[in-house]
Each structure stands twice: as structure tokens, then as C-alpha cells.
Amino acid sequence: MARRLNLPARTWYNYETGVTVPAEVLLAFIELTGAAPAYLTSGEGPRYGGRSAEPLPAELSPIELIRRGLEKLERERGAEGTAHACREAAEFQSVPVFPIEDLLRPRLDPADAVGRVLAFRQWLPNPAATVAARVQDDAMSPILPSGSVAAIDRSDVNPADLQGKIVAARKDGELLIRWLDLSGRHAILRPNNPGPSTPLVSVVLDEAPEDFIVGRVVWSWSRFSED
Numbered sequence: 001m002a003r004r005l006n007l008p009a010r011t012w013y014n015y016e017t018g019v020t021v022p023a024e025v026l027l028a029f030i031e032l033t034g035a036a037p038a039y040l041t042s043g044e045g046p047r048y049g050g051r052s053a054e055p056l057p058a059e060l061s062p063i064e065l066i067r068r069g070l071e072k073l074e075r076e077r078g079a080e081g082t083a084h085a086c087r088e089a090a091e092f093q094s095v096p097v098f099p100i101e102d103l104l105r106p107r108l109d110p111a112d113a114v115g116r117v118l119a120f121r122q123w124l125p126n127p128a129a130t131v132a133a134r135v136q137d138d139a140m141s142p143i144l145p146s147g148s149v150a151a152i153d154r155s156d157v158n159p160a161d162l163q164g165k166i167v168a169a170r171k172d173g174e175l176l177i178r179w180l181d182l183s184g185r186h187a188i189l190r191p192n193n194p195g196p197s198t199p200l201v202s203v204v205l206d207e208a209p210e211d212f213i214v215g216r217v218v219w220s221w222s223r224f225s226e227d
Helices: 009-016 023-033 036-040 062-091 099-105
Strands: 092-098 113-121 130-134 147-154 165-171 174-183 188-192 201-204 213-221
Touching: 023 036, 023 113, 023 147, 023 213, 036 188, 092 099, 092 174, 099 174, 113 147, 147 165, 165 188
Parallel strands: 092 130
Antiparallel strands: 092 113, 130 147, 147 213, 165 174, 165 213, 174 188, 188 201
16 A cells, blocks of 8 residues: 555655654545545545445655646536535635644734645534644654644644654744653653754643743645656
């Protein structure tokens, strides 16, 4: 499956063990297997929704798959008109994208958003509290390479509920997107790709500010190279 999706085997293993799967990979998986999106998101209904009538070459890159998906949406929108637009609006949530440093502020001004991205509404536990920011480093590569966009639920901030989750946290005036591991009185912000510039960061919970955790990463749009 990793080969058919043009992914490293280790990356696919991470997805199978619970790491958030980027939208591009889900789209490619659905196209390759014919899996029903409703079953993938809820576990209900038929497992397969039928393959496309067109050939589905495994060599397509994630970018090409997204392009095909967008073209299909445009055709459906033209054919179904207003009814389709209403269904799409019900299924998707528009998430504002802010400069990553803005997420350090307690309140965000919608006018400061630099763009918007779409996500499945049912995959956002708290849509009204969810914002997005672009990842600035490779600390979470290959799950979230530099340039990826992460959707962050700003209402999910209790460290006790976030063990083993990817979170956005403040440390020394920076916003870090890392795995959160709890160990006694300490919270460990762990990079997926540790290195000299992206070390483990330890925070003493008793000494951390109340807004130490900015939110939980609930969705991502990963940036893949065409190479």
C-alpha cells in the first residue's frame, strides 16, 4: 500500500498506528481502494463505494490526485448546481489560516487571516474553535513536513487529555508543533524528526503558564515534493 501511494513504508506504518492521515493520502487511498468515505469516517454503512469508471494509475503523484479530485468536484458542481453546493457546504468547514506566531495571542482577529482551507466538518470536533497555521520547520517530518498546514483545535488544551497527541504549545515565545508525552510533573514536547535544531523540550507542568498548550492538531494538509 505504501508503494502504491508513493509513500515511505515507515510513514504508512505510522498512519496504521494512529498518526493523523493527511487529506492528500486519504484521497489517494480512496481512489486506489474504492473505500467509502462515510465508512472511513464513521465505521458505518458499506465499506466500499465503488471505484471510478476511469483507470486509476498507481503512478499518479499526490498533487495529480488532488488535481483530478478538484476537477471532478467542478464537474459535479456544474451538473448538480445549487443542491450540490448545499451538500458540500454541509460536509466541509472553511478554516482560516493565520501566521503561526499569531496563535500565541489569546484572541485572533479574523482580518489577520492569510487564507482559508477546507476540511471535512465531521473530522473537526470543535469547528468554531479551529484555526490553521503553516508549519515552519521539519521537526514533525514526514508527518508534517515544513510548509504543511495544521488545523488546531484551540479548545482542547488540557495536557492530561492530550497524551500521545500532536499539539501546538508555546515555549520561550515560540509556537511548537510536537508530540506531547507526559512523564510525572513534566510534559515532553517530542519532535518526530529530532535533530540538533529540533531537540526534545521538557516543560515542568507546575511551573508552566495556564495557556502553555495552545491546542490539539486535528487535521493536516501535508506538503509533498514532486521529486
